[in-house]
Amino acid sequence: MTESNTETTTETNTASTTGTTYLIRGASLTGGDRADLLVRDGKIAEVGSALGAAGAVVIDADGLIALPGMVDLHTHLREPGREDAETVETGTRAAALGGFTAVHAMANSSPVADTAGVVEQVYTLGRSAGWADVRPVGAVTVGLAGERLAELGAMADSRARVRVFSDDGICVSDPVLMRRALEYVKAFDGVIAQHAQEPRLTDGAQMNEGTVSAVLGMTGWPAVAEESIIARDVLLAQHVDSRLHVCHVSTAGSVEIIRWAKARGIKVTAEVTPHHLWLTDELVRSYDPVYKVNPPLRTDEDVQALRAGLADGTIDVIGTDHAPHPSEAKECEWAQAAMGMTGLETALSVVQHTMIESGLIGWADFARITSAMPARIGRLAGQGQPLAAGAAANITLVDPAARWTVDPSAMATKGRNSPFAGRQLPGRVVATFLNGHPTVLDGALNTPARPVREG
Amino acid sequence: MSTESPAQQPASSRVVLAEADINRALTRIAHEILEANKGSQDLVLLGIPRRGYPLARRLAAKIAAADPSVAAEDIIGQLDVTMFRDDLRRHPTRTPLPTQLPAAGIDDKVVVLVDDVLYSGRTIRAALDALVDLGRPRIVRLAVLVDRGHRELPIRADHVGKNLPTSSVEKVRVRLAEIDTNNGSPAADEVVIEDFSA
Amino acid sequence: MKHLLSTADLAKPDAVQILDTAEEMSAVSLREVKKLPVLRGRTVVNLFFEDSTRTRISFEAAAKRLSADVINFAAKGSSVSKGESLKDTAQTLEAMGADAVVIRHWASGAPARLAGSGWIEATVVNAGDGTHEHPTQALLDAFTLRRTWAKLNGTASTGTDLAGMKVAIVGDILHSRVARSNLWLLRTLGAEVTMVAPPTLLPVGSREWPCTISYDLDATLAAGTDAVMMLRVQGERMNAAYFPSTQEYSSRWGFNDLRLAALDASGRDGTIIMHPGPMNRGLEISSAAADSPRSTVLDQVRNGVAVRMAALYLLLSGGTASAAPAPTAAQEAK
Numbered sequence: 001m002t003e004s005n006t007e008t009t010t011e012t013n014t015a016s017t018t019g020t021t022y023l024i025r026g027a028s029l030t031g032g033d034r035a036d037l038l039v040r041d042g043k044i045a046e047v048g049s050a051l052g053a054a055g056a057v058v059i060d061a062d063g064l065i066a067l068p069g070m071v072d073l074h075t076h077l078r079e080p081g082r083e084d085a086e087t088v089e090t091g092t093r094a095a096a097l098g099g100f101t102a103v104h105a106m107a108n109s110s111p112v113a114d115t116a117g118v119v120e121q122v123y124t125l126g127r128s129a130g131w132a133d134v135r136p137v138g139a140v141t142v143g144l145a146g147e148r149l150a151e152l153g154a155m156a157d158s159r160a161r162v163r164v165f166s167d168d169g170i171c172v173s174d175p176v177l178m179r180r181a182l183e184y185v186k187a188f189d190g191v192i193a194q195h196a197q198e199p200r201l202t203d204g205a206q207m208n209e210g211t212v213s214a215v216l217g218m219t220g221w222p223a224v225a226e227e228s229i230i231a232r233d234v235l236l237a238q239h240v241d242s243r244l245h246v247c248h249v250s251t252a253g254s255v256e257i258i259r260w261a262k263a264r265g266i267k268v269t270a271e272v273t274p275h276h277l278w279l280t281d282e283l284v285r286s287y288d289p290v291y292k293v294n295p296p297l298r299t300d301e302d303v304q305a306l307r308a309g310l311a312d313g314t315i316d317v318i319g320t321d322h323a324p325h326p327s328e329a330k331e332c333e334w335a336q337a338a339m340g341m342t343g344l345e346t347a348l349s350v351v352q353h354t355m356i357e358s359g360l361i362g363w364a365d366f367a368r369i370t371s372a373m374p375a376r377i378g379r380l381a382g383q384g385q386p387l388a389a390g391a392a393a394n395i396t397l398v399d400p401a402a403r404w405t406v407d408p409s410a411m412a413t414k415g416r417n418s419p420f421a422g423r424q425l426p427g428r429v430v431a432t433f434l435n436g437h438p439t440v441l442d443g444a445l446n447t448p449a450r451p452v453r454e455g
Numbered sequence: 456m457s458t459e460s461p462a463q464q465p466a467s468s469r470v471v472l473a474e475a476d477i478n479r480a481l482t483r484i485a486h487e488i489l490e491a492n493k494g495s496q497d498l499v500l501l502g503i504p505r506r507g508y509p510l511a512r513r514l515a516a517k518i519a520a521a522d523p524s525v526a527a528e529d530i531i532g533q534l535d536v537t538m539f540r541d542d543l544r545r546h547p548t549r550t551p552l553p554t555q556l557p558a559a560g561i562d563d564k565v566v567v568l569v570d571d572v573l574y575s576g577r578t579i580r581a582a583l584d585a586l587v588d589l590g591r592p593r594i595v596r597l598a599v600l601v602d603r604g605h606r607e608l609p610i611r612a613d614h615v616g617k618n619l620p621t622s623s624v625e626k627v628r629v630r631l632a633e634i635d636t637n638n639g640s641p642a643a644d645e646v647v648i649e650d651f652s653a
Numbered sequence: 654m655k656h657l658l659s660t661a662d663l664a665k666p667d668a669v670q671i672l673d674t675a676e677e678m679s680a681v682s683l684r685e686v687k688k689l690p691v692l693r694g695r696t697v698v699n700l701f702f703e704d705s706t707r708t709r710i711s712f713e714a715a716a717k718r719l720s721a722d723v724i725n726f727a728a729k730g731s732s733v734s735k736g737e738s739l740k741d742t743a744q745t746l747e748a749m750g751a752d753a754v755v756i757r758h759w760a761s762g763a764p765a766r767l768a769g770s771g772w773i774e775a776t777v778v779n780a781g782d783g784t785h786e787h788p789t790q791a792l793l794d795a796f797t798l799r800r801t802w803a804k805l806n807g808t809a810s811t812g813t814d815l816a817g818m819k820v821a822i823v824g825d826i827l828h829s830r831v832a833r834s835n836l837w838l839l840r841t842l843g844a845e846v847t848m849v850a851p852p853t854l855l856p857v858g859s860r861e862w863p864c865t866i867s868y869d870l871d872a873t874l875a876a877g878t879d880a881v882m883m884l885r886v887q888g889e890r891m892n893a894a895y896f897p898s899t900q901e902y903s904s905r906w907g908f909n910d911l912r913l914a915a916l917d918a919s920g921r922d923g924t925i926i927m928h929p930g931p932m933n934r935g936l937e938i939s940s941a942a943a944d945s946p947r948s949t950v951l952d953q954v955r956n957g958v959a960v961r962m963a964a965l966y967l968l969l970s971g972g973t974a975s976a977a978p979a980p981t982a983a984q985e986a987k
Contacts, residue, residue: 211861212858213857217833286769287769331740333762336760538691546971571987588684590685
């Protein structure tokens with residue numbers, strides 16, 4: 001990213017009020033040197049070797065990796081409106097178990113998060129749940145209808161301090177509207193997160209258009225429908241000198257366009273989901289709608305290009321696009337099924353498998369793409385900071401040697417729609433600290449952090 | 456589709472009818488058929504696949520030889536009973552074989568069903584059912600090369616080449632030159648009892 | 654073989670077995686008593702989420718000739734239109750004793766979903782799903798081709814394949830389940846396939862299909878082909894800009910009178926014209942072509958019942974999940 005890293009917010013959302021001090025002993029810091037971390041009053045108080053602290057709860061982190069708490073730029077918490085699919089409570093429990101200390105809640109709730117009232121409601125639900133910082137994403141257009149801008153400024157000024165705006169699920173396809181949105185959010189250092197999908201080219205689309213869709217007789221979703229919007233948007237962002245974030249990049253061509261744009265100094269950032277780093281449209285041959293997702297699973301060539309783009313920094317962040325659905329939305333014909341996959345509780349493991357164990361990146365890169373960069377794009381204070389004395393104590397402890405088999409029924413999310421069901425994955429979140437409080441300990445939910453009264 | 460497991464090997468086997476015995480038995484049956492029918496009038500021989508059909512052809516040839524007014528081709532047919540069996544659900548699905556009737560059909564004919572071995576009688580029951588759907592013969596008779604007993608239905612043969620008392624652990628195997636092979640060349644006609652008691 | 658979902662799943666011996674069995678079923682249809690007792694006491698449900706009277710009655714006749722009980726369930730005007738799911742509908746039908754579900758659905762993959770989901774135990778037969786496949790149509794087309802081929806060569810059709818035959822499939826390949834099922838089956842049986850269509854009506858991924866792609870029907874016909882299979886084209890496609898007008902479509906890709914005359918003049922008397930029906934006379938096929946001696950349209954309909962009888966018999970009559978070939982001579986003993 002080329003723009004200055006101005007932090008616009010400073011408030012700590014939650015803090016340990018129990019007064020407990022934790023001493024994390026012998027963790028490998030972002031996969032590097034081993035050190036002890038002393039956590040006190042919501043902060044990392046000290047980093048060093050052989051630290052001692054009377055009365056501290058000692059956590060033996062031998063063999064574990066300490067990471068800055070993961071930040072998801074792309075989560076569907078479904079509340080308000082679809083509490084049968086997920087609630088802020090269940091979604092953030094899943095986030096904590098997955099190692100996340102902050103999530104961005106997408107705007108496609110019901111009512112849509114297009115007013116200060118709705119984003120404040122979601123923000124408040126997140127604070128009272130206490131499992132993760134919940135940062136609402138505001139809708140770009142009223143009702144996601146793509147016709148007129150929502151009150152972006154009011155959402156930015158609200159208690160939720162919205163900085164990321166997106167009509168995710170629907171593309172802001174009108175070029176004039178997109179241009180205005182990009183321009184307008186500059187007033188409060190916001191960013192437009194675009195769901196790049198040309199609607200006319202994807203009318204009735206069911207899956208990636210290619211060899212497999214030809215055989216399966218399903219309406220194709222061409223890569224060009226994504227790439228043409230990204231190409232247009234990076235040029236718009238250049239023209240009006242605004243920040244653009246591209247949600248869930250899924251094709252090799254998109255990676256190329258973003259690489260080109262970055263080389264020209266355009267302020268574009270990009271995200272990729274864990275599932276697009278691994279799964280391909282070959283899985284659709286089963287017609288099992290657990291593999292139905294937007295954007296669709298692409299080809300192995302795309303998967304390899306996405307991995308390479310993530311490794312070389314063309315793609316900035318992992319966004320889970322966690323999209324829980326009730327089981328009836330998937331227990332049906334492919335064409336009838338809802339699009340989306342759960343992701344919060346498998347993201348770390350899938351990225352470890354696809355990126356780290358393949359040798360493409362190390363754990364320090366992992367911290368960058370899952371914590372530092374998403375926090376920076378979302379202008380999120382207190383998140384994504386290096387594990388150093390004085391930083392907010394948002395920490396994820398990971399056992400990289402663990403192996404586990406994905407069982408959706410055992411997950412904290414209400415969604416059972418994990419495409420990784422039955423797969424053995426590496427890496428397990430052992431503990432998650434949210435502002436100094438362990439929301440997860442020994443790989444299981446502990447207690448939520450209590451909200452601090454805002455003053 | 457499954458490949459059938461290799462046939463179990465018998466503990467012992469013995470030849471009970473050789474080529475000459477079979478030929479003699481068929482000649483006798485052919486004459487019995489003509490005698491019972493008082494000539495070749497309205498006669499139709501329907502072989503039950505697989506080995507009943509070549510036996511029926513041989514009988515027809517012998518009848519034609521005995522009665523020059525008859526052409527063997529005109530009185531011969533094949534009756535597949537696969538789809539009338541009562542044990543379809545107990546076995547893997549079988550591909551049906553062709554049913555072919557003589558040009559003159561079977562209505563008001565004297566139909567002689569021909570099979571190689573008469574055992575439980577269930578194949579013949581199926582054949583009688585199949586026949587009903589094809590027409591209405593005046594008389595239906597049954598000719599078999601071997602009757603090995605152990606009937607499970609009230610069915611008996613009118614013409615029998617040889618009665619062979621057997622135990623139920625034995626199998627009767629008929630080999631005919633028309634369809635059976637031995638190392639790639641046509642097998643010699645024979646009837647063998649195989650003992651699976653071991 | 655437990656289900657019949659796609660011709661891509663059929664190995665050559667499976668396909669030949671179905672066609673051979675259909676020969677016997679076809680003979681039954683010529684008899685006075687057109688009925689076999691093989692599926693007595695078994696129940697076949699025709700579950701149709703899309704109108705198709707032709708296919709439904711063909712399956713119904715096939716099941717009835719095999720003595721099965723037949724329940725017709727049309728999704729229109731039923732609980733399905735009130736929001737009942739495919740899962741609940743199928744489970745309801747199975748609870749009523751369905752041994753086989755013959756399903757026609759507008760959604761590609763619905764039969765595969767039904768067969769693979771574990772919702773029901775019953776055998777699933779794909780009677781056409783969306784723009785995916787229509788395996789019994791392809792089987793009846795292959796049966797028709799095989800008989801035609803055998804007749805031309807003066808041989809018996811039983812046991813044979815389509816090796817060396819050239820088949821052109823012409824029209825809206827993109828939206829055609831018939832084209833897909835035919836491609837896989839014809840290739841399995843050894844035929845060469847040419848797909849002829851406007852480029853807009855060919856799937857992007859068809860470049861990797863095991864067939865020749867042509868945009869020129871006249872060139873394909875001039876090169877010589879044993880059969881031309883004309884696909885139904887819907888006039889509505891014109892509105893989605895797949896082609897400029899029905900007139901232009903008809904003149905470039907329709908089997909019109911000019912092409913019929915050219916074929917007649919070429920001396921290729923053996924070339925047959927096929928159509929899965931229902932035909933748009935004057936659009937993809939002219940009346941003269943549809944009614945010419947080359948046309949096998951009615952044979953195809955006739956053969957449909959025999960092929961569907963064969964499929965139902967092979968899927969449902971056996972006691973085990975797999976069909977077996979006729980026992981070999983060495984294995985037969987009594």
